[in-house]
Amino acid sequence: MLNAPSARRLESAVNIADLRLAARQRAHRMVFDYLDAGADDEITLRRNKDAYSSLELHPRVLAGLKPPLDLSARFMRSECALPFFVSPTAGSKMFHADGEQGVARAAAKHGVMYSLSTMGTSAPAEVAAAIPPKHPKLFQLYVWKDRALVRDMLRQAMDNGFDALALTVDLTWYGNRERDVRNGFTVPPAYTLRQIADAVRAPAWSWDFLANEEYAYAAVKLAAEGAFYTLVAFIRDAFDPSFDWDDAEWLVNEWGDRGPVALKGVLTPEDARLAVERGFDAVWVSNHGGRQLETSPAAIDVLPNIRDALGGTGLAVELVVDGGVQRGTDVLKGLALGADAVALGKPYLYGLGAGGEAGVDRAFTILRDELERAFGLLGVGTTAELRRRIGRGEGLVRRRGVSARDFPDPGAAERGWGGGIF
Template sequence: MNNAYSIADLRSRAQRRLPRVVFDYIDGAADQEITATQNVRAFAEIALLPHMLRPTPDCDTGVEIFSDRLAMPVLVTPTGFTGIVWPRGEAAVARAASAAGSVMVVSAASSLSMEEIAQSSPGPKWFQQFIYKDRGVTLDLAARAEAAGYKALVVTVDVPAPGKRFRDLRNGFTVPPSLTISSGLDMMRRFGWLRQMASQPRISFPNFEGYGSSGLLDIGEWLNGLIDPTVQWRDLEWLRQHWSGPLVIKGIMHPDDARLAIEVGVDAVMVSNHGGRQLDTEPATVEVLPRIVEAVDDRVPVIVDGGIRRGSDVLKCLALGARCCLIGRPYLWGLGAGGEAGVTRVFDILKDELARALAHGGWNSINQVSRRDIALRQAFPWPAGFDSEATSQGKQQGGAA
């Protein structure tokens, strides 16, 4: 793994090791994948403005969120069915995140139970779920997460219907599966992956076993039926009344929704377009981030995911007012390339790149970076008055921790 010098290197290794159907599942996005591509490209429209002759003997990459001090402002975003990439994949990711001083946000659709993942490593963890049609399942999952020691509950709100991902459809990676002969032969050629998969128990959705379904296909179809397109703000307010810890809303792309979320009582707003895996042609998350930060107005932390591939991308998000960032595909590529060691390498790369960016820019800590330290290109639809004098990040984010 030490010979992987960038996130792109790990992606290439994962692509060589994994069957196409698996790689496309973690790498792909909805429809024409325009949003997923723009998430990455948008960072090129933001330039860092370094300061010279500022000593930076030690660059502090640490951040505090919900009273936990993290070694770096990079968290693991929730992804389902991770066990198909590496045996007991969620446990490997949890150990790597804990060792890196980060936080893993565990998906309700994980291939290990939330309880097993919680016990697999020390360190804080958050649990992600939806507000399901069956409100009893919704409350039961939240209660289990609290009992297992999860610090925060992350409620995803941007999936009123399943996304349409052409790569998965072409590969037959559907529920129920309809794998092609080509996909089957490709799996057979990936001997390393196949051997590892054969050594682990069957992959399923254990968090939902016991709710009337047991088999993988049954649970998959049942989960699709749990998606509730009628969820409203009052439903989030209802869940707020039943969860005593920090509540995070994931999937906010409009400033008006950020304001409504705060009125409902959330403790953090997560700017996310689901990595472009749901609605294609949405704007990049970093494009809307400044508007969300302005709407939140320091009342709660703002977190962002989507397109982060370098430590400098992280720094740009912080300069725009985010408290911290999340990564999805990068850690899945690392997992696919080398299991826990690959995920550890992802954190090492991003932390090293972030620290070097701070040093080159003359910033001793991430709290010193502000809007004054970035140049915005004309192609970007920034808010009116955005180039005016801005406060430091520390003041911008003086809301609840």
């Protein structure tokens, strides 16, 4: 149950920026900054958002469209009502006690694929119990040193009906997130004087925290206990910077034919091609939300080159993009530049921090409405039609101030993603 101020802020939110402000007002400062921050000077964090702003949408008029439009999409071998989905994010219960289960229920309501992070504060079994058995769900795995622990994590996902896997490979070295250092960020929270003072300033969050069981990394805790690790030692020792392409291929084989496997954290065409060669079904173009390597490129900026390197349209391998998505128009731009689906993290977490499951529901409603409006104003009725029109070389998306004639490319139509699109 939301308190009155949180409920009013949620009801009045008309965009994701409003949800961000509502989350900042409700949440503990340490928690909000963990969600909101990037690495070092946060240049890449800002770059992610600016990259979408520099792209123009060029509409075709008199398209004769009738609402509601069909925004459904098929990706990761699943049929979804919307072409965006829940990016795996750590520690949902630190933002609100509804946690991963609340996010998953909201995702199921909207027909959105749910992704659970290895560092989630709910275990795979808890998430699976919260949503219909056949609802699409993906398990995200980090790179661990101990292969027995990797197998334990995979077993939890397999036993609970997760039908897709994503291996995150851009966190083998942990990014420098200076807001977390300044705030003394820990999971679960440490009871320092500063954190207690910040908790007093966030009474709704603090009541939520005190009234519920202390949150921790649930799936990791299960795996660590099974291997006779303490949780603290596991977190300290588990990440493996020496993990390489042979290890990644081993993981693909461990997952087997249970469903598609994505490589998350790719920013170059060369790595994308290697991912395909090593057996990955999807390439996830991402800079980890600007939280890892500072001044890395925005994922949306490198997406077209990666799509071209993999052969354009009609690929056996799928492309996912994330980072900087704040609007339905951003989702549309990601699709128009070659992604099969767009993953988003901060938008739904702002909703979660602002109002739990109801806030996530609000975030998805806002993005769905914005996306349908953007499709309609662009003159495109379905995601399939968008793909056909881009494949014909229509310049629906261009960088600001750049004309289609500045991209002479007679082979664009055959490849499907050139000819003035980006």
